Amino acid sequence: xxxxxxxxxxxxxxxxxSHSPSSDTNSTSSTAAxxxxxxxxxxxxxxxxxQVQDERARGEHNLTNISKTHERMQQEQKVTPYYKNKLKGLxxxxxxDAELEAELLRxxxxxxxxxxxxxxxxxxxxxxxxxxxxxxxxxxxxxxxxQQNAQTLPLWVSKPGEKPPPLCGAITADNNYxxxxxxxxxARVRSDDEENWILAEVVTFNSSTxxxxxxxxxxxxxxxxxxxxxxxxxxxxxWKANPETDPEALFTKNMLVLALxxxxxxxxxxxxxxxxxxxxxxxxxxxxxxxYQDGYSPPLMVAQRYVIACKEDKxx
Amino acid sequence: xxxxxxxxxxxxxxxxxxxxxxxxxxxxCPKYTAVLTRSEDEGIGLEELEVIQSDxxxxxxxxxxxxxxxEHEKQILVNWQDKKDKKGLxxxxxxxxxxxxxxRGKVVxxxxxxxxxxxxxxxxxxxxxxxxxxxGRPKSKINQTKGEYDSAADSPIDLPKLPKNDAxxxxxxxVEPYCADITTEDIKVLEDLLISHQDDAxxxxxxxxxxxxxDRWAEEDLLEEQxxxxxxxxxxxxxxxxxxxxxxxxxxxxxxxxSNVDESPFGPLTxxxxxxxxxxxIMTPMDDAMTELGGESADEAPAISPRALAKQLNIxxxxxxxxxxxxxxxxxxxxxxxxxxxxxxxxxxxTELRQKQxxxxxxxxxxxxxxxxxLERAKEEMKKQEIRKKLAAADAEVLDAYRKIQAARQKxxxxxxxxxxxxxxxxxxxxxxxKVLASKNK
Numbered sequence: 001x002x003x004x005x006x007x008x009x010x011x012x013x014x015x016x017x018s019h020s021p022s023s024d025t026n027s028t029s030s031t032a033a034x035x036x037x038x039x040x041x042x043x044x045x046x047x048x049x050x051q052v053q054d055e056r057a058r059g060e061h062n063l064t065n066i067s068k069t070h071e072r073m074q075q076e077q078k079v080t081p082y083y084k085n086k087l088k089g090l091x092x093x094x095x096x097d098a099e100l101e102a103e104l105l106r107x108x109x110x111x112x113x114x115x116x117x118x119x120x121x122x123x124x125x126x127x128x129x130x131x132x133x134x135x136x137x138x139x140x141x142x143x144x145x146x147q148q149n150a151q152t153l154p155l156w157v158s159k160p161g162e163k164p165p166p167l168c169g170a171i172t173a174d175n176n177y178x179x180x181x182x183x184x185x186x187a188r189v190r191s192d193d194e195e196n197w198i199l200a201e202v203v204t205f206n207s208s209t210x211x212x213x214x215x216x217x218x219x220x221x222x223x224x225x226x227x228x229x230x231x232x233x234x235x236x237x238x239w240k241a242n243p244e245t246d247p248e249a250l251f252t253k254n255m256l257v258l259a260l261x262x263x264x265x266x267x268x269x270x271x272x273x274x275x276x277x278x279x280x281x282x283x284x285x286x287x288x289x290x291x292y293q294d295g296y297s298p299p300l301m302v303a304q305r306y307v308i309a310c311k312e313d314k315x316x
Numbered sequence: 317x318x319x320x321x322x323x324x325x326x327x328x329x330x331x332x333x334x335x336x337x338x339x340x341x342x343x344x345c346p347k348y349t350a351v352l353t354r355s356e357d358e359g360i361g362l363e364e365l366e367v368i369q370s371d372x373x374x375x376x377x378x379x380x381x382x383x384x385x386x387e388h389e390k391q392i393l394v395n396w397q398d399k400k401d402k403k404g405l406x407x408x409x410x411x412x413x414x415x416x417x418x419x420r421g422k423v424v425x426x427x428x429x430x431x432x433x434x435x436x437x438x439x440x441x442x443x444x445x446x447x448x449x450x451x452g453r454p455k456s457k458i459n460q461t462k463g464e465y466d467s468a469a470d471s472p473i474d475l476p477k478l479p480k481n482d483a484x485x486x487x488x489x490x491v492e493p494y495c496a497d498i499t500t501e502d503i504k505v506l507e508d509l510l511i512s513h514q515d516d517a518x519x520x521x522x523x524x525x526x527x528x529x530x531d532r533w534a535e536e537d538l539l540e541e542q543x544x545x546x547x548x549x550x551x552x553x554x555x556x557x558x559x560x561x562x563x564x565x566x567x568x569x570x571x572x573x574x575s576n577v578d579e580s581p582f583g584p585l586t587x588x589x590x591x592x593x594x595x596x597x598i599m600t601p602m603d604d605a606m607t608e609l610g611g612e613s614a615d616e617a618p619a620i621s622p623r624a625l626a627k628q629l630n631i632x633x634x635x636x637x638x639x640x641x642x643x644x645x646x647x648x649x650x651x652x653x654x655x656x657x658x659x660x661x662x663x664x665x666x667t668e669l670r671q672k673q674x675x676x677x678x679x680x681x682x683x684x685x686x687x688x689x690x691l692e693r694a695k696e697e698m699k700k701q702e703i704r705k706k707l708a709a710a711d712a713e714v715l716d717a718y719r720k721i722q723a724a725r726q727k728x729x730x731x732x733x734x735x736x737x738x739x740x741x742x743x744x745x746x747x748x749x750x751k752v753l754a755s756k757n758k
Contacts, residue, residue: 077374091390098383099428105376155373157380244381279377
């Protein structure tokens with residue numbers, strides 16, 4: 001297991017390519033319409049944030065009230081019907097407030113997602129237009145991008161009674177799910193007599209052959225296009241699961257997973273050491289590694305986005 | 317007691333008093349806070365989106381968590397209260413009864429006996445424990461937390477919105493047709509009903525008798541036999557026998573009739589007429605001769621036979637003859653017209669038909685009577701309705717006049733003559749209408 005090389009398979013380790021790093025995000029070649037739309041969205045976002053704060057300020061009083069009531073009840077060490085009724089009323093109001101607040105927050109986050117998708121589309125469009133296979137970025141830039149990508153993965157917070165959707169955290173996609181172009185996937189590729197799960201981006205899916213065309217995310221001058229059957233592709237989660245509200249959508253301790261080894265673009269088998277506790281937290285995982293005495297690496301942090309269920313390998 | 321009390325509330329109270337304090341955005345969400353202080357023109361930069369998203373997600377997660385905790389607590393409250401309500405005990409009563417720790421064990425021991433063996437085994441001591449006591453709580457708490465997930469829907473508090481009660485409206489709608497004014501349409505329906513009775517005559521016609529089924533069947537049977545026989549004859553006999561072996565069906569039948577049934581083909585009226593015209597003694601020898609000749613073959617039936625006579629007289633159809641005679645006699649005034657529809661008492665179908673027609677006649681007669689009376693009353697009611705409408709108008713007028721006078725009084729003025737006259741006129745009109753209506757109602 002070549003853990004020492006910071007990427008298995010097709011990843012080109014630390015190649016300082018002659019191409020200048022292109023950060024496509026602040027490109028100026030976009031259409032004016034998209035620019036205007038983004039501006040509008042930002043404006044809406046601004047207003048939504050203010051609305052959120054208004055709503056929170058409005059609801060705060062009630063929450064203070066609840067905690068005061070809680071305190072008093074605990075002091076009196078008695079739960080009288082009066083308190084119960086009072087609590088019930090307070091809870092009801094607080095729930096309505098929380099729902100409203102969550103709704104506004106969701107709307108605001110939707111705006112952000114829309115801005116992001118506009119920019120992503122622009123990026124994809126540019127790739128298609130240009131003959132140049134793919135902008136190649138320096139290793140450091142790539143890693144930062146991957147990190148950021150993981151951090152900004154939208155958070156799923158289910159409402160009461162709601163179940164997290166497929167591709168939220170540990171919840172796998174439906175069997176007939178087809179990843180869209182631009183989606184990040186884990187792809188099992190063969191190179192140098194070695195099977196490796198690499199991080200890749202979907203180019204197309206051919207439904208007649210049931211095969212994906214994927215690009216290695218760590219592309220080495222465009223030669224890393226793979227055509228792989230659907231079995232060899234695992235779509236990455238598109239939602240982060242919220243440990244506070246949807247713990248069932250997280251991998252639990254000691255589960256076997258595939259996780260992206262830090263500072264590489266390859267997935268390796270690992271055990272969950274510690275699931276995340278807060279929405280922004282990462283998993284703490286133990287990679288299988290024979291170079292350590294107990295066969296596992298010390299705990300390493302991997303974002304939710306890059307932890308997927310491990311399909312049991314026949315070989316192992 | 318205080319210390320013990322505390323223990324009770326810890327065990328008793330399933331409420332968890334979660335910390336619901338909102339996120340302190342100033343410290344935890346700096347970007348969010350920063351945006352709040354900005355003016356609209358400053359807005360939000362693209363590069364800030366990621367951080368803002370993270371802040372917003374922190375807030376959303378907190379709101380989501382709060383929502384879940386509240387839901388959970390509320391459910392606990394509801395279930396807790398339900399349980400108490402069922403046992404019919406107020407929480408205040410429960411707590412003073414809290415027994416010493418020594419009894420706690422017993423309660424636990426007796427629980428299964430209560431559950432599985434019924435109340436028979438619970439002794440006097442056990443009976444006391446049947447009331448839910450402090451130590452019994454923790455157990456029920458477990459039940460509650462278990463139950464709250466599957467019985468989340470049936471808590472009555474969660475269903476404050478009752479469907480709107482429209483029973484009253486439905487009642488009035490159902491009553492409406494019985495109280496509504498009678499319209500011209502209703503009258504038209506009644507009249508149409510009456511008119512429809514005019515077509516009843518069709519039901520009282522008796523269709524003419526056809527050929528009797530036994531005759532028809534005999535003919536058909538014979539025809540069939542003959543056909544079959546002809547086939548056999550064709551095979552067995554030579555050509556010379558062919559004609560004599562296949563006599564006409566009708567002639568054969570007639571022969572059979574002549575030989576077996578010695579009946580006159582003429583109708584009763586014809587027979588009566590003939591017998592009235594011909595003297596008895598003339599007929600008698602004929603009959604005698606017939607009986608004498610009875611031994612001979614039917615083919616050579618004497619000319620005196622009625623059938624032969626009919627043939628001789630060249631009377632085609634005895635039924636036609638009967639009818640003709642009847643018509644003739646009626647025209648001559650010899651036969652009474654009324655006797656025309658004289659039924660054959662032996663005809664069962666006819667009697668049944670007559671019976672039913674009689675029933676139908678009675679029913680339709682009744683219907684006509686009822687419909688007519690309804691129609692009459694409806695018309696009467698229409699007139700009353702007219703008056704009532706006028707009465708309502710008159711009422712309005714009276715009220716109007718009253719209001720005017722009242723207004724004048726308030727202004728400390730005596731009502732003008734015109735107003736007074738109007739008031740009186742309205743009153744009188746109304747009185748007249750009331751009288752008319754009363755007379756109609758009598």
